[in-house]
Amino acid sequence: MKVLKFGGTSVANEQNIKKAIAVIQNIPGKKVVVVSALAGVTDSLSEAINQAKNRDLRYKNILTELQKRHYEVVQKLLPDQDNSELQSYIKSGFVTIASLLDGCFLLGELSAKTNDTILSYGELFSSRILFAKLQSNTGKVAYCDSRELIKTNEQFGNAAVDFETSNYAIQYYFDKNQANSTILPGFIAESHNGHTTTLGRGGSDYTAAVIAASLDAVELQIWTDVNGMYTANPKLVKQARAIAGISYKEAMELSHFGAKVLYAPTLQPVLNKNIPVYIKNTFDPDAPGTHIASDSTSSNEPVKxxxxxxxxxxxxxxxxxxxxxxxxxxxxxxxxxxxxxxxxxxxxxxxxxxxxxxxxxxxxxxxxxxxxxxxxxxxxxxxxxxxxxxxxxxxxxxxxxxxxxxxxxxxxxxxxxxxxxxxxxxxxxxxxxxxxxxxxxxxxxxxxxxxxxxxxxEDDIKQLHLFICGVGNVGGKLLEQLHQQADYLRDNLKLNLRVVGISNSRKLHFDVDGIALDNWKAALESGEDSNPEHFINRIEALNLPNSIFIDNTASEKIASLYKRFLAQNVAVVTCNKIACSSEYSEYEQLKKLSKKYNAPFLFETNVGAGLPIIDTLKNLIASGDKVHQIQAVLSGSLNFIFNNFKSGKSFHDIVLQAQQEGYTEPNPKLDLSGIDVMRKILILIRESGYPMEIDAIANDSFLPDPVLQAESTAAFFESLQQHASHFEALYNKAEQQSCRLKYVARFENGKASVGLQYINKEHPFYHLEGKDNIVLFYTDRYAEQPLQIKGAGAGAAVTASGVFADVIRIGNL
Known part of the structure; x- marks a missing residue:
């Protein structure tokens, strides 16, 4: 004898009932089938009870919808049969329910006994429907009301089974019963005084276990809508997997602590008889499911x-x-x-x-x-x-x-x-x-x-959740790189990167399961209107593990959000220099928050785009070295401009080319004014351990005052044309001295400066080509020959790769 229990989702509608019947018919031998109410029916009946008690007439609407739902299931499941008897049974049941709720409405209260009577109808209806369909397929099927077999005390709502009386009744009935399949409603029982009782929410499992134990069944099968008990709730943990084998005690612990696939008391009756339990999926019957027995047999994993x-x-x-x-x-x-x-x-x-x-x-x-x-x-x-x-x-x-x-x-x-x-x-x-x-x-x-x-x-795979603000040049390249390298990261670095949220100045889009990176532009366009506060609220509400906020903007407003992210244990990766070059107290607070809440704060691309300048500097300081002097060309855009500024070319045209190719900020004045370089050298100074403010850095600007005072990008370019002779004079002077123009940042003896310099052929900066950056660190260990870092320091692709590298650093922590 095998005992099968089908949960509410397994009998939710006519299609699911057909699947349940197919399972029943494919299992050989004699079977007892315990049936739950149609999915959601018990909850709806409970809601109707509460509304009636509160004198809310909407309880009548609930009953109307429930009755209609049951009629429709019968009509679709048995279209060619005479259903008058079954329809009459359902109608009579709803008349009784309505009468009891009408009394509840008038009194404003309902006894626990009447509550159990009303709730019992969910299982009575569903079991009758399944029995009628199974009977139409085969004549070797019987129906038994569980109240005739299972006797309890009168603790309504969670009645205690009288096993001695119940076992006798169950065994006596099945000794005489010759049917291949016997259908019973779960959840319900009867007190010794003849009153309907219920066995607690999830009591259908318990009904099946009581019957299985009484009959010394070969096994108990719990049929539900998942492939067994999972290592965690699969709705909350996407990587959760079905457990192949587990002990009774482990299963009881998990079910007690919220594993809703199994009602906690279910295992006690079968445990005493050592009857194996299988949790199976009605919608995937060939899946192995979970085997519950006296000993856990699936593995020696300490945590199940x-x-x-x-x-x-x-x-x-x-x-x-x-x-x-x-x-x-x-x-x-x-x-x-x-x-x-x-x-x-x-x-x-x-x-x-x-x-x-x-x-x-x-x-x-x-x-x-x-x-x-x-x-x-x-x-x-x-x-x-x-x-x-x-x-x-x-x-x-x-x-x-x-x-x-x-x-x-x-x-x-x-x-x-x-x-x-x-x-x-x-x-x-x-x-x-x-x-x-x-x-x-x-x-x-x-x-x-x-x-x-x-x-x-998942010791071999680490899941990172990314929220990307700014998907223009840099952000777009980053998404492209993430998509391209996804398989490599998973296979070689054991990192699974899931982009959960993206936003730009117009739109934002979230997908907890991960945004499809081959179609992110369309997803963003169809997203919500952009709102930084809404974006951060969504990130906080999701509260996902290993969350990383990535800022690819130059926005002061976005940079002001870092403290809030770090305090929520959300890591921050940014190429936005504003935060780290703001007041020193702000910079220091970000560092402290990062340590306090164990939320990495990485900004490698603040200086040198994808070059490992800051990371190298951190390693120097961490190993006990001390920086005394820094010389650097830190603006890839300015280096590109002055490397391409030659005789016969206007300075205006070269700056425009740099802007169009993405080497400058949208307003190139930020680059040419020296502010960007000041921020970069300031960050290096602070990372070297010196608490400096930006206004302590001397800025020897090469721009005429009218150019510096231009209020718009268009006015800035117009002013460059008007002062073309000024820039030609700078170039000619460099030519006369056999020098090249380089915008240099310096720090020495506690003082810092930025400005245009004439670099001769002997200097390491002379041969700096294209958009390259170069940094020279003079330290205790590198006193005579400086530590030199050189390479491409501008461009969307290399900046994106630097941001990407910071994300990987966090993944490897």
């Missing part, structure tokens, strides 16, 4: 799954009056028990100064009131404080039978959470070491589940 319970409240009782006083815990738990409240989490400090419990949030105020009342005398004497109540919490739990045989799992768990800025409010670990639980903020659940899953199940 990660689960969580939402909407938890933490109640803490503390005070000197707890220390050394016998019976305090008993009083506390007794007060909660008398309120009918279940405790899901307990922890106590070894000092005995405090004890805290976790319960469902909806019961928190009632529990606090009961505890405070019980300890009012001690509270009045100030020996114990009133209960401290915290809400908006969740519990996450690592579960595994082999955890007790592996050292360091707790440390690995909590260090992983800590690195990702997930604050742990309380910790509990049972003596069996099968479960390590932690209470965290509800908002951190998705992040916590993902980073823990990555840590314990």
């Amino acid at each position: 799954g990660i689960s969580h319970i939402e909407n938890i409240a933490l109640l803490t009782l503390e005070g000197s009056g707890l220390i050394g006083v016998a019976g305090v815990s008993e009083k506390l738990f007794g007060a909660v028990a008398r309120e009918g409240i279940n405790i899901v989490f307990i922890t106590q400090a070894s000092s005995e100064h405090s004890i805290c419990i976790g319960i469902q949030e909806e019961q928190a105020q009632r529990a606090k009131k009961a505890i405070d009342m019980l300890f009012q005398y001690e509270i009045r004497l100030q020996k114990i404080k009133p209960v401290y109540l915290e809400k908006n919490l969740s519990i996450i739990a690592l579960v595994g039978e082999n955890m007790k045989n592996h050292q360091g799992l707790s440390g690995k768990m909590f260090s992983t959470l800590g690195r990702n800025n997930v604050n742990v409010r309380a910790i509990a670990q049972g003596a069996s070491e099968r479960n390590i639980s932690a209470v965290i903020d509800k908002k951190d659940v998705v992040k916590a589940l993902n980073v823990l899953h990555e840590c314990f199940f």
Whole structure:
């Protein structure tokens, strides 16, 4: 004998019922089939009850829709049969429900007994429908009302089974029953006084387990809409995978901590009989599913799954009056028990100064009131404080039978959470070491589940979530490079980069599953109107692990958001120089936030585009070297301009060419005024350990005052034409001295300057071609021959590659 249970999604509509029947018919031998209500029906009935109690007439609309839905399923499932008897049964049931709710509406209340009666109809209707369809296919099928077999007490809503009486009734019935398949409604039972009771939400699983245990079934099969129990909730953790094999105890722990594919009490009856349980997918019946047995057989992995319970409240009782006083815990738990409240989490400090419990949030105020009342005398004497109540919490739990045989799992768990800025409010670990639980903020659940899953199940792959602001020249090239290198990064660096959000000055677009990088432009165009505040709010709300905000703009407003990102444990990668060249106190605060919240702040492309200038400088300082002097050509755009400024060419035309080829800012005055170079040398000075402000840097501008004062880009270019003779004179002077014009930044003896210089043939800067940059670092170790870094220092592709390199650095941390 095999017992099969089909969940609500497996019988949600006529197509799914047909799939369930195909599964039943493909399993040989005698079978007992336990059926849940059509998906969502129990919730709808509960909603109708609440509306009736609140004297809200909309409960009638719910009943009308439910009745219509059941009629439609019958008509589509059995179009050629005479359905009058089944239709009459459904109609009679809804008449009874309506009558009970009408009374509830008039009284404004409903007893627990009547509540169970109303809710029972969901399973009664669905099981009758499935039975009728199966009977039309084969005559060897029987129907039995579970209330005839399973007897309980009268704890309505969550009745306790009388196993002795129930086992006798179940065995007696099936000894006489000759049908190949017997259909029963799940979830419902009957008290010894003949009243309908229910076995708790998820009780259909329990019905199947009670019957399987009573009949010593060969196996219990739970048919649902997923391929078994997963290593984590697949709706929250995209990389979660089905667990092939798991022990009863592990499965009970996972289901207790929110793995909704299995109702927690289900396993107790079959565990005692050592009956194997299989969790299978109605919509993919050939998938292996999850096998639950006395021993875990799938692997020796110490952690089998990660689960969580939402909407938890933490109640803490503390005070000197707890220390050394016998019976305090008993009083506390007794007060909660008398309120009918279940405790899901307990922890106590070894000092005995405090004890805290976790319960469902909806019961928190009632529990606090009961505890405070019980300890009012001690509270009045100030020996114990009133209960401290915290809400908006969740519990996450690592579960595994082999955890007790592996050292360091707790440390690995909590260090992983800590690195990702997930604050742990309380910790509990049972003596069996099968479960390590932690209470965290509800908002951190998705992040916590993902980073823990990555840590314990995806050691070879690290998932990064990217949010890119600015998808013009640099941003567009970055997206192109990310798309091109995706396979290489996954195969060789074990990094999976998912672009979740992109924005420009007009539009923004999000996709938690990852934006298709071969079609990002179309996705962005069809996105929402751009709003920096909305963009950051979405990033914070998603709270994804390993999140990286990438700023490819030159916006001061965007740069001002870095502090907020870092404080949310979101890494920042930027080619925007504004933040790091702002007031030193701001720069220093960004560094401190990065350390405090373990959120990398990388800005390699602030100086030298893709050249490893800042990274090299950081390594020098970290290894104990000290920078004394810096000489540098830091503007690829200015170097391009002066390298191409020759006799017969106007300075205006060369600057225009540089702008059109993307070597300058949209307004080239930012480059030619020296402000951009000042920012770059300032960043190098600060990274060298010197707290300098930008106004301390001398700027010897080569631009005439009217050019500097141009208020628009058009006016700037017009002024360049008007002062063409000034620039020709600069060029001629350089030619006469056999020198080349280079815009040089210097730092020495605590002083810094930027300006145009005449460089002779012996100087390393003389042969600097194209848009190249060069930096010379004179340090304790490089005193006579400076450390030299040279290469392309401008252009969208190389800047994008520098941003890309910073992202990879974060991935490798």
